[in-house]
Amino acid sequence: MTETGSRRRLVEQVVLAAVTEHAELSRTEIARVTGIPRATVIGAVAALLADGCLVEAGPDAVSGRRGRPATRLRLPPEPGLVAVADSSQGVVRLALVTPDGEVSAAAERRYDWLSPGPEWVAECGCLDEVPAVLRMYDELTAVVAEPVRAGAIGVWGPFRPGRGWEDGCTGTRPSPPRRTEGPPRIAVPRHDPAPALAQAWGFEVRSERGPVLRAMGEATAGAAIGAETMLYLQVAEVLAAAIVVEGRPFHGAGGMAGELTHITLGDAGQPCFCGRRGCLGATVGVGYLVDTLRPALGAVGIEDVLVLAAEEDRSVRRAFDQAGRQLGQALANSLALLDADLVVIDADLDAAGQMVAEAFAETVALAYPVGSMHLPRVRVGALPGTSYAVGGAALFRQQRVPSRGLTR
16 A cells, blocks of 8 residues: 555544544534544545445534534444443433434333332442343343443442442431431442443443433533533432533543532531532532422422423522522632533423523623633533433444444
């Protein structure tokens, strides 16, 4: 092969790797993320399209730019599914999803996270989601024809892949207002469930913090397409965050970048299940907001509160507005240090998400350091109920080694 041919093949491999990692990219975005001149990218893309290594996915309808929308490129679809599980406070979900992020089947199981029954708790007193995930997997694979070839699971709380929950972040949660008995000991996912799932299923399973899956879903197929540095805020079910930089999750030195449940706003405030007061999760988490609304609204649950938010109930709006302001106060300086260009609010909040987003954006604008180059945009996510599944597929794509070798 000539030197020119070798260089051309190298460029094509770099372009293919970039599209593999980011799911979909326009020619301009490929040039930006790879540093290759756009004219060279255009030639490489033409060759890859001719070889069938790339396909055109349609115009970019999310860029917001004027003029003719850019055509986005992606890998051709491959057979097989990815099993993506998500564990949160009180619910475990499983979806079978294509590598492109299309959900083929999904199921969920709910439990009382404060007092989970024996079927949810292992002998050591730790939460064990594996049996529920395995049962859902058997149910879903019985009705889906395509084989499953990889898996991922997102775990809630201060979870480190390969280790489980951190010892310093567990404890007893003081009794909430609706309980009269002593403070319960909550069961937490002490162990990484991925090895047990991999052994049962016979293929590789990757574990992640739950919000990382959701953030990757929004970054690759939702409200954060094209964002360079994005902070995702999960507010429904559990308070958590994740950071995505140039299409990849940022984990930090210990793997827990974005874990904000136990960031304290002072010594006062609601008691947290970790045993302290003032934790952000105990002040802003939806479960605690519901507790504070019950004296005025009666025996309501999270679903009831979200319906009332859609109906513009004043007390509910005040609660979510306050939550957005507290989040903005807590995170404004961190956003400035991160120089984030986008903040995505949990799509599962439905109408309440816009309430949180508006209050958050207003508070951040007031608290941002003088002289900052720009304020981050704030928007509600676009993938309610499916962001974890789409994100799991995105992580699967990122860890793939491009398999379509070029033989020309």
